[in-house]
Amino acid sequence: MVRTTFCNFIHSTKSLIPGKKRQKKSLILFLPDSLLQKIYKFLSPVDKVCLCLSCKTLFNLFSTILEHKEFAFPQLLKIKEPRKCINNQDVSRNQLLLRLETKEQLYCGACLKLHPRKSFNTPQAPNNQPLQRRCRQNAGIVDLCPCISLTGADRRNIIRLLENSTISDPTLGGRFDLIDDDEQGSYLLHRCSYATTNHWRTRLLMNVFIGLDRQLRVNTKYTLSSQSVPRVNRRAEPVFACPHTDLTMFAGWFRDSSKCKYCHTSFEGTSVSPATFEVTRMLGGCTRSESEVWLKQSRFTEEAWDDYLAFWRDSAAIRDGxxxxxxxxxxxxxxxxxxxxxxxxxxxxxxxxxxxxxxxxxxxxxxx
Structure with missing residues (x-):
């Protein structure tokens, strides 16, 4: 109600300013900062961002809203709420990107980002429903760890970086270390550790490289350690080897090799205490377009997101129903x-x- 009344006030007073030159500066900029702050409090998070991006003056006043966690890129293994990491129309970040669409920039429901129109390689893609629109047929987001969630553009940047290690890619900066080895060739290295709400402590060492078969591979060593807690709590929060496999289901007893029947991710239990797993994921060939291999490694989308409930049903971190x-x-x-x-x-x-x-x-x- 407040926002509607305010917008009507702005439109109704435009005619009071004679001449076209004076219309360049909006009337809202003549209001004192204290009044702008009061108006700002009544706006929704998406409206606050749009107001912030309207001009430099308002950007200097309200730019802190851009750092809000609701508008950060949704990393599933970090946020731990599947409902907020898919192409859902109730997510604030998706609402904002849909409002920021232009003729040149379109929303991709698979990458959850804005892409140039030329990035959509099918003629009918720009005309599809925004939430169902895909930049490529097999586009998707691959979650490697709480720190790293890769889109198709990230995959292409990694391939270009590994094939030509002399170039630099700022989009991958801070997430990987580029290692040049005379015997193994170039590969990307990542280390991280994190704790879950169910007393699991996970350490991982990840290598990303191009295999001899020209396939992009990710080899990850997981080390899971836990205190002695009831089994129902130990499985309350998953540690994904792939979108379909939870390693906590095998921790403490599995010492064998197996393979996911959906995406063919292979994992091997090398130690029981602490539980150690060697996981190999295939991310497709070194081509410009994503393949079905990449799609099978991607997180579930709107049509199948409820499949995550089998993994997250007992987690205390899951909210929103x-x-x-x-x-x-x-x-x-x-x-x-x-x-x-x-x-x-x-x-x-x-x-x-x-x-x-x-x-x-x-x-x-x-x-x-």
Missing amino acids: VRKDFRKRKAILARSREPARSGTMLSISRRRLPLNAKTPAYISAQTV
């Missing part, structure tokens, strides 16, 4: 397995129950 959605689905599944009551038969559609459904929309009671 994720655990509630899981309990709802579990209750619906239990009801569907119960024997039919007298005079009633349950019929279930094959479609998934939408997460925002207030009632079981796809379960109907039919009178026999």
